[in-house]
Amino acid sequence: MILNKLEYRIKNTEYRIMKLDNSKQFLEGSHAVAEIIKLIKPAVVAAYPITPQTHIVEDLAKMKASGEGGFEYINTESEFAAASLLLGASATGVRTYTATCSQGLLLMTEVLFNIAGMRLPVVITCANRAVSAPINIWNDQQDAVTIRDAGWLMLYGETNQEIIDLHLLAYKLAETLRLPVMVNMDGFVLTHTYEPVLMPGQEQINKFLPPYKPAIGTYLDVKNPVTLGSLATPDSYMEIRKQLAQDIYLSSDLIKKYHTDFKKVFGRSIGDNGLVEEYKTKDAEVILVAMGSVCGTIKDAIDEMRERKQKVGLLKIISFRPFADEEVIKHLAKAKYIAVVDKSISLGSEGVLATEIKRAAYNQTKAKIQSFIVGLGGRDVTKEMIEQIIFDIKKDKTNKMHFISCTD
Amino acid sequence: MQKYKNPNQHLIAPGHTACPGCGQLMSARLVLDACGSKTIIANATGCLEVTTTKYPTSSWKVPWVHSLFENPSAVASGILAALKQKGLDKEITVLAQGGDGSTFDIGFGLISGMWERKENILYVCYNTEVYSNTGYQASGATPLDANTTTTPPDKKSMGNAFIRKNMGEIAIAHGCVYVAQTTCGYPADIINKVKKALTFTGPKYLEILTTCIPGWGVENEMAVQMGKLAHKTGIYPVFEYYDDEYHVMKIPGEPLKVDEYLKLHKRFKHLFGNERGKEAIKQIQNIADKNIEKYNLK
Ligand SMILES: Cc1ncc(C[n+]2csc(CCOP(=O)(O)OP(=O)(O)O)c2C)c(N)n1
Numbered sequence: 001m002i003l004n005k006l007e008y009r010i011k012n013t014e015y016r017i018m019k020l021d022n023s024k025q026f027l028e029g030s031h032a033v034a035e036i037i038k039l040i041k042p043a044v045v046a047a048y049p050i051t052p053q054t055h056i057v058e059d060l061a062k063m064k065a066s067g068e069g070g071f072e073y074i075n076t077e078s079e080f081a082a083a084s085l086l087l088g089a090s091a092t093g094v095r096t097y098t099a100t101c102s103q104g105l106l107l108m109t110e111v112l113f114n115i116a117g118m119r120l121p122v123v124i125t126c127a128n129r130a131v132s133a134p135i136n137i138w139n140d141q142q143d144a145v146t147i148r149d150a151g152w153l154m155l156y157g158e159t160n161q162e163i164i165d166l167h168l169l170a171y172k173l174a175e176t177l178r179l180p181v182m183v184n185m186d187g188f189v190l191t192h193t194y195e196p197v198l199m200p201g202q203e204q205i206n207k208f209l210p211p212y213k214p215a216i217g218t219y220l221d222v223k224n225p226v227t228l229g230s231l232a233t234p235d236s237y238m239e240i241r242k243q244l245a246q247d248i249y250l251s252s253d254l255i256k257k258y259h260t261d262f263k264k265v266f267g268r269s270i271g272d273n274g275l276v277e278e279y280k281t282k283d284a285e286v287i288l289v290a291m292g293s294v295c296g297t298i299k300d301a302i303d304e305m306r307e308r309k310q311k312v313g314l315l316k317i318i319s320f321r322p323f324a325d326e327e328v329i330k331h332l333a334k335a336k337y338i339a340v341v342d343k344s345i346s347l348g349s350e351g352v353l354a355t356e357i358k359r360a361a362y363n364q365t366k367a368k369i370q371s372f373i374v375g376l377g378g379r380d381v382t383k384e385m386i387e388q389i390i391f392d393i394k395k396d397k398t399n400k401m402h403f404i405s406c407t408d
Numbered sequence: 409m410q411k412y413k414n415p416n417q418h419l420i421a422p423g424h425t426a427c428p429g430c431g432q433l434m435s436a437r438l439v440l441d442a443c444g445s446k447t448i449i450a451n452a453t454g455c456l457e458v459t460t461t462k463y464p465t466s467s468w469k470v471p472w473v474h475s476l477f478e479n480p481s482a483v484a485s486g487i488l489a490a491l492k493q494k495g496l497d498k499e500i501t502v503l504a505q506g507g508d509g510s511t512f513d514i515g516f517g518l519i520s521g522m523w524e525r526k527e528n529i530l531y532v533c534y535n536t537e538v539y540s541n542t543g544y545q546a547s548g549a550t551p552l553d554a555n556t557t558t559t560p561p562d563k564k565s566m567g568n569a570f571i572r573k574n575m576g577e578i579a580i581a582h583g584c585v586y587v588a589q590t591t592c593g594y595p596a597d598i599i600n601k602v603k604k605a606l607t608f609t610g611p612k613y614l615e616i617l618t619t620c621i622p623g624w625g626v627e628n629e630m631a632v633q634m635g636k637l638a639h640k641t642g643i644y645p646v647f648e649y650y651d652d653e654y655h656v657m658k659i660p661g662e663p664l665k666v667d668e669y670l671k672l673h674k675r676f677k678h679l680f681g682n683e684r685g686k687e688a689i690k691q692i693q694n695i696a697d698k699n700i701e702k703y704n705l706k
Contacts, residue, residue, distance in 0.1 A: 043489070043490060043493040043494075044486060044489040044490055044493065046486075071493070072489040072490075072492055072493055074485065074489055074525065075525075076482065076521055077517060077518070077520065077521030077524070078517065078518070078521070080478075080479070080482075080518070081479070081481075081482040081485075081517075081518045081521050082482075084475060084476070084479035084482035084483050084486065084518065085482045085483070085485045085486035085489070086486055087475050087483055087486060088450060088473065088475070088482065088485065088486025088487040088489075088490070089486035089487065089489050089490040090486070090490075091473045091483070091486070091487070092486070092487045092490035092494075093490065094490040094493055094494070096486075110476060111475070111476065111479065114475050118475070220448050220471035220472075220473055220487060221471055222445065222448065222470065222471060222500055224471075225468070225469060225470050225471045225472070226471055226472075227461055227466035227468050227471075227472045227473075228472070228473040228474070229461075229473050229474035229475055230461035230462065230463040230464075230474065231461050231462050231463060232463040233462060236463050236464070240463075
């Protein structure tokens with residue numbers, strides 16, 4: 001029998017909260033996000049659907065409908081409105097949330113810059129997806145990297161456990177720094193995949209992330225009137241932007257600090273320190289650099305290559321903004337080859353992360369650094385492709401960007 | 409009538425940088441005074457924002473936020489949602505405001521969304537019939553044949569080729585609980601309409617025709633006069649709509665002919681002293697006559 005999409009989802013929901021053992025649950029990535037958001041207790045959730053983000057906002061809608069979620073849940077008429085609505089709510093001093101990706105994220109762009117410039121601690125999940133044209137609903141990471149200059153902290157998770165944990169870190173950072181944070185999870189690869197995860201308890205969460213209480217005089221309040229979003233002339237604009245730039249840059253240290261707190265409360269870590277995770281880099285001749293779920297495939301490929309005595313390692317970037325130069329270089333400096341694996345491309349240039357690594361590595365290493373583009377528009381990335389990259393970077397005498405597994 | 413307030417008692421403090429005689433600033437001050445100090449404002453980009461909030465100064469004595477040109481409606485929705493969670497939504501007025509460019513054009517979709525959600529927000533449009541802040545380009549509220557910097561009249565142009573959108577009717581079609589139009593020619597009416605609007609719970613739309621001194625090409629002291637003439641010619645109907653009924657401000661006496669109004673603006677100067685212009689004025693008279701009939705203004 002062929003089920004229609006809706007029937008299929010309803011039939012499947014019973015498996016969605018299947019318990020594995022006493023502590024771990026077997027959850028779909030999107031459902032895990034909705035669960036952690038419920039526990040984080042935003043006051044206002046705005047929603048607008050776009051594949052593959054939909055399950056997140058649908059699950060939140062169900063929680064609202066059942067009374068499990070106490071937040072205001074508002075269906076908007078566009079992502080632009082959703083982001084604007086959160087801006088207004090955040091400016092009124094409450095915790096906020098939405099999720100989007102791809103066309104939706106790009107539609108939000110003007111508001112995203114605005115939220116950061118106004119120093120509002122909005123948190124969103126981006127279910128990373130390719131960008132049109134051609135229209136394509138599958139995963140790559142073009143959407144978020146395209147707005148990397150907007151002033152948001154941008155965190156990338158490899159597994160659904162990391163995605164859960166990054167949301168906690170995101171709110172903690174956002175509310176202390178008064179800066180917006182975007183948690184990036186690969187569309188479908190994470191959003192629609194069931195994995196065993198540990199869902200933290202409410203008490204633990206409250207310990208790490210107490211209820212949000214912004215300082216008086218920083219939000220819209222009739223008892224303490226403030227003007228937010230005023231006009232800055234050439235006399236003041238540059239200083240305000242400089243401060244924003246510095247605060248974001250220095251937030252690396254705060255990520256490390258809160259990561260230590262996180263470990264104490266939850267007993268696990270997010271990569272090495274919330275910024276990066278090194279995997280078998282110590283003696284590596286070739287180091288791959290990547291972000292997101294593809295790191296899982298890369299780790300498997302590395303394990304197999306290591307069995308064949310190939311000295312290969314991975315540096316996983318968790319925090320793309322701020323970009324923690326020192327942390328990154330520390331692990332890369334001794335390698336002979338650095339292969340940067342991007343699921344996005346700055347058209348007319350090369351992989352976005354590749355450029356970033358080259359900048360950070362300037363004068364810090366003699367390694368060959370090369371850009372490899374994989375998995376655009378949802379093309380599978382396999383262990384064989386990772387091996388191909390290792391082969392290519394050694395053999396290729398040029399420094400040119402390679403498209404992996406893509407016919408001419 | 410109450411005597412003049414001390415300027416420092418208004419909720420918009422003196423010292424803004426708008427043009428002398430600006431109809432919008434005057435109207436905005438009346439609107440806010442009528443709303444009272446327990447008001448939170450979401451403001452669009454435009455003259456009102458630019459002239460009142462040069463960092464680090466502000467004219468606003470109530471909490472006020474500006475985000476972008478097109479989104480004060482959605483920002484206001486967010487404010488209201490936050491107030492609901494704080495249990496303050498019943499005691500605080502949420503006011504969203506913007507110019508006609510923001511309202512009729514670029515922010516239109518978001519306003520429709522706000523109205524659809526039936527949120528208890530008062531939206532005020534200060535209609536200068538032109539993008540004032542960027543130098544008087546045409547908007548969806550620009551009247552037929554007006555000379556704007558993007559609709560210059562010349563051999564092949566009579567000025568703006570389109571009849572303006574009717575936002576008031578669009579608001580009514582959305583099921584707003586209170587819809588009204590007035591002009592900066594009637595300060596007491598502005599206050600009354602705001603107060604009346606605030607007796608309703610739900611989406612409310614108030615549009616105020618506000619003279620733009622340089623954009624219309626009139627003298628500094630003419631804002632109020634122009635507001636009155638727009639009404640008395642039938643060019644701009646002044647009405648309220650609530651409980652399924654229109655309540656109209658009748659034109660006192662016989663409606664004036666539209667050229668009484670048009671001839672005072674530099675933006676309509678090209679309509680005078682030539683045959684083409686005569687035809688155009690006839691068409692504008694026709695629009696005014698239709699308004700008079702439709703809204704029963706006589
Ligand atoms: C997305 C976007 N497009 C264009 C502008 C430029 N802009 C700023 S104010 C303005 C005109 C405002 O006109 P209106 O809404 O009628 O308000 P007014 O200045 O007349 O009061 C324009 C076009 C902008 N700020 N944002």
